[in-house]
Amino acid sequence: MKILKSKILKGGFLNSGNEKEKTNPKILEIKKIVLEKIKPKKNEAEEMKNFLNDLLRVSKIIAVDAEPLIVGSMGRGTWLSGDNDIDLFLLFPKGISREELEEKGLKYGKKITEELSGKYMIKYAEHPYVRAEIKKRNVDIVPCYKIKKGERIISAVDRSPLHLKYVLSKLDPSLRDEVRILKQFFKGIGVYGSDLKNLGISGYACELLVIKYGKFENVIEAISKMKPGTVIDIERYWKSVKKVKEKFKNEVLILIDPVDKNRNTTASLSSENFIKIVSKTKEFLENPSIDFFFKKKKELTNEELKKIKSRGTKFIGILFEKPDIINDILYPQVRKASERLSKLLESHDFRLIRKCEFVNDESNKVYLIFELEFWTAPKIEKKIGPPIFVIKNSNDFLSKYKDAEFGPYVENNCWVIEKERRFDNASSLLKNFLSKDENELIQEGIPSYIAKSIQKEFRIIEHKEFWKTVKNDKELSSFLKEKYFEKIKI
Amino acid sequence: MKILKSKILKGGFLNSGNEKEKTNPKILEIKKIVLEKIKPKKNEAEEMKNFLNDLLRVSKIIAVDAEPLIVGSMGRGTWLSGDNDIDLFLLFPKGISREELEEKGLKYGKKITEELSGKYMIKYAEHPYVRAEIKKRNVDIVPCYKIKKGERIISAVDRSPLHLKYVLSKLDPSLRDEVRILKQFFKGIGVYGSDLKNLGISGYACELLVIKYGKFENVIEAISKMKPGTVIDIERYWKSVKKVKEKFKNEVLILIDPVDKNRNTTASLSSENFIKIVSKTKEFLENPSIDFFFKKKKELTNEELKKIKSRGTKFIGILFEKPDIINDILYPQVRKASERLSKLLESHDFRLIRKCEFVNDESNKVYLIFELEFWTAPKIEKKIGPPIFVIKNSNDFLSKYKDAEFGPYVENNCWVIEKERRFDNASSLLKNFLSKDENELIQEGIPSYIAKSIQKEFRIIEHKEFWKTVKNDKELSSFLKEKYFEKIKI
Structure with a gap:
């Protein structure tokens, strides 16, 4: 077990502090205040x-x-x-x-x-x-x-009763409050819940972390030093870290379930959120504050708005009504739709810098947001055909494009033609695509509930209208603030 | 030899006419006029x-x-x-x-x-x-x-005397005028000369074609049906077409030298020019005209200028003095420089549609011309780093870009940052690059004579200035006319 332990305690990114310190008195004070607010009276x-x-x-x-x-x-x-x-x-x-x-x-x-x-x-x-x-x-x-x-x-x-039994037998009742504080910390930084909306950490995983490391501050300390692929095997089921990593390949945190050695309790933690918990625990240890637990959503300042616009990119948002389905169905569908549309954009030469998805539960709106390097393309589109030596394919290409605007000509031994581009700007491409009927959208790879909602109504917002919408939707604004301006501590 | 013969006679692209016709009387008339002009009195x-x-x-x-x-x-x-x-x-x-x-x-x-x-x-x-x-x-x-x-x-x-001997022994003196007419045809369509400027067909190859096919019109007929990889082996040295093609891989026309079976007489014919000779012979047979032999250079019409501008792309030209060196050194250097600069542009995210090079022997200017899809880029540039699981590389990336404008963040399990782009337009990038001193330019891959000339002086012309230059330089204008508006007959 020495191997596992040393793996866990090894320093994370750009950090190698290994010495244990006494708990910062400020942290103790914060814990007290937090507990006051969250522990059932x-x-x-x-x-x-x-x-x-x-x-x-x-x-x-x-x-x-x-x-x-x-x-x-x-x-x-x-x-x-x-x-x-x-x-x-x-x-x-x-x-x-x-x-x-x-x-x-x-x-x-x-x-x-x-x-x-x-x-x-x-x-x-x-x-x-x-x-x-x-x-x-x-x-x-x-x-x-x-x-x-x-x-x-x-x-x-069927595992739930076993989880109960395990926690009751292993978690010292005096540590229950530590679990509560840890949960609240994850809530505050937005990674609580292992569902498909949050892609974070479950309550059970919080309990296991406290069983493993003890007090809240010890858990935080341990997390702050983790690196992707960390293995925690409380019951020491596995003999070799290598085997564990092979089995749970590409999972950022492998917290072996004490009631099932073949299950990772934190399997649904996304890499983004893993980096977030490492970063946030570091930040907290350096600068403890109650704000980590009860995060107030802040909108983009004018300064930040200016900075985001000065990126010189183009933002396009697609808005539609949130389908009335559970989060575990909604979020995967939203992500898949966003993925499909970004592929569409890129296949038409509109290069993306970022894309993100936002669901506003208050206004019941879904936003798919694309930040593009370019949102207009030249009228002409270059098509590179087969090598001139491949006669059959050459004939096919040449007869397919025999009415091309320019060419055919030969470049690097391949046939080339240039034809008029159907969509020379991104929003007309998106508009055309999204105006298909429900079945066509589904066939094109848009998940069913999203397709249904889009077919009912959608809006494309860009340029000034996009930023106006951001100004008017506080939730959206604070979502973008986090996406663009939260710094990772590494 | 049946194999070879059938290979040669097989139809070319999109064409399968196999029947032999009598020579078009118009062609006979044209030949007479041409000969009148080119045969020494x-x-x-x-x-x-x-x-x-x-x-x-x-x-x-x-x-x-x-x-x-x-x-x-x-x-x-x-x-x-x-x-x-x-x-x-x-x-x-x-x-x-x-x-x-x-x-x-x-x-x-x-x-x-x-x-x-x-x-x-x-x-x-x-x-x-x-x-x-x-x-x-x-x-x-x-x-x-x-x-x-x-x-x-x-x-x-050492081969030249053998070539002389071979041609004198095989070319019926009555066919010498056919060779003259064929040479003039290739001159007229701009593919005469196997030097590194023209990348076309040598006089010796013309003689061999007449030895093989006879009269001018028969050569033209044969060429019009050729496809890339055609093998002509007059002395029947090779037993199998496959072997020939293996030896002369990726050569568009393989005309085995009768004095050396391991030499392709048309090795320097470029694929572009091969397609041109096939296309032009087709065109000539369909519509014979004296113009093929004595091509008047025509400038871009206003109509064509309008059409070229309506492509919605951006043209940038780089102008410098033509170095005083022989064509066989000049042209490879010009092409290499153009290649290097197009790589530079693309590595900075300025996508090319076409590039071309033009040497004006009258004004002693070299033009490198780049047609870009985009010639400005956003202020921000996205850098995708290593997977978060690769700790060493992650640390390197994160410390290298610790002052990035935006990020780091995680996308698809990889680190990403966004930093300010040094060059957000193509001409400032080119200007910066070309302003290096001679040695730096050479180290950066610009061939020596070009580097020397550029260091002395260069100009970048774009937008209106580019088109103004095209209007004022008739040679350049007709060069572009051919590049953009000549149709290939296939």
Whole structure:
């Protein structure tokens, strides 16, 4: 295990400070203030406890052949004040069929909700489950198989009870607040949540980090020294770092799940966000501030607007209504659409500098933003054909372009023609493309919900109109501020 | 030989007419007119004959241990009226040393010139020789080794006497005028001469084509059906076309030298010019005209100027004094310089559509012309760095660009920064580059004579000034007219 440990402690980018220091008193003070704000107060905790007890009592009566269990941060005692989402799992024995599991899960879920005078709806993840609203709290009632550590999971959620068991057995209750503070830190810097919107760090991963490193400041210290490909294997399942890295290739942080050695708990952390957590922890250690935990969104200043415009590039935004779907479907679709359109632009010789996507949950708008090196192209387009020695292809090329505006001529032994360009500016290209009907858009690689929304309505904003929109949309403005002006500490 | 023959006769691009027709009477008429203009008149031929006789008589007396011989088109009887360049070769036995050959060659050359009251200078090719001006005629007096067919040549010019011998033995004197007409045709379309300026067809190759195909119109017919990689092997040295093509890979026309099976007589024909001869012969056969032989240079019309400008591209010209060197050195250097500058432009993100070079022999100016898709670039330049997983390279990149204007940030698992671009327009980039001193220019890949000339003075012309220059320089204008508006017949 020496290998692993030394790997973890090695310095990150451009940093080699290795000595351990005593906790900065300022950090202790900040932790106190943060905890004050995020730890459930006594009465809030009491109310929650009572609610959960009621829930479990009723569940035990109704779900006769299952074992009810509160999982998630509620169960693990690391929830934050204001958290209102409860995961009630019903653990069934491995013997029953999938159909029975799903059927009973729904039946019991409905009954439990009714018994507690709640309302419910059916939600679908890997299998259907009941989402209940009971006494203004959201309760997900999810059936799963009861498995033991080391056994293969049957349904996707079967690991949750094992996670609960592991954390309860390993996390000293005195460290629960450290988990809370760590979660709030990740929230503050925008990387909390391992869902497909946030591509960040889950609550469970926070707990594991505290189990591994101890107090909040120790976790922060450890992260600040990490480099891409860091391996953390708390239970020391793996004998060699090399093997781990081979298995989890190109994953920036490999935090082996203590209940499943073949699972990386931080698999969904994006490289961008990994660099962010390393950078932000460094920054925090150098200059601790409460602002890291409760980040106020700031818009672009006039100075910054000027600087961004002085890049001499062209911004084009595509706006459309946000489809009414869950984030785990929305965000991948938004990213894919953005990718497809950037390919379209580049295939028509409009070179991109950057692209980004922004979803404004308040105004329900999606923005796809492209920053172009050029947004107009010459009227003429050069097409390089086959080598003159390849007769068949030459004939095809020459007959295809026999009416070309200029040429054919020969350059470097290849045929060349020049023809009129259909789209000599980027926005007319985008407009033409996006005006296709829904099915065509889907065939062209735009994901379904995005295609549907775009077909209903879209707008292209560029030049002055783009910057006017940025000025009017504070969320968008602060999104761009972060994208263009946040400095990485390295 | 059936294989070779069928290869040659196979249709060219987009053409498959195989039937032989009788010569178009219009072509016969044109040939007559052309010959009238280019065939030396009786008195011109008489004068030349007398001059050559004098020359040979004196040479025999002076070059006691060598055999004087008139080679080239004068010797082969295919010279054109007005030709004034005479090649007098002195053939020495193979036994003598290179030093002796050179020494005696110069000594005899000088004596011959003096005896005939001429002036001389020493010129250098592979070895030194005498260039004499005798009675207003240019006579190159060149020593060489007398070798037999099949023997390896010792000096570069040893083949010439064998060429003479071959042509005299194979070319029916009645076909000499056909050679003259063919040469004039190639002159007219601008592909006569296998030197490094013209990259076209030599006089000797013209003779071989007439030996192979007969009359002018038959040669034209054969060429019009050629495709790149055509093999002509008059003496049937090679057993397989495949082997020939392997040996002369990427050569567009392979005309095996009857005195050396391993030499392609048309090796220096460029692919551009090959396509031109195929296209022009087609055009001529479809629409015969005297204009092919005596091409009047035509300038760009206002209509064409408008069309060229409507391409929406940007033209930049670099002008400098033509260095006083022979074409075989000048043209490769001009092309290399143009190539180097186009690489410079592209490496700074200014994309080229076309480039061309033009030497105006009247005004002694060289023009390097670049047609750009864009000639300005944004202020900001994106640099994509190494993958974040490669720690060493990442550190290097990050420390190198730690003061970048924007970034670092992570995109597709790689580091990215954006820095201010030093040159945001093409002409300032070129100006900066060309203002280096001579040695720097040479180190940067600009050939020596070009570097020297540029260092003395250069001008960059763009936009209106470029087009003004084109209007004022008729030669340049007709050069561009041909480049942009000549249609290839395929």
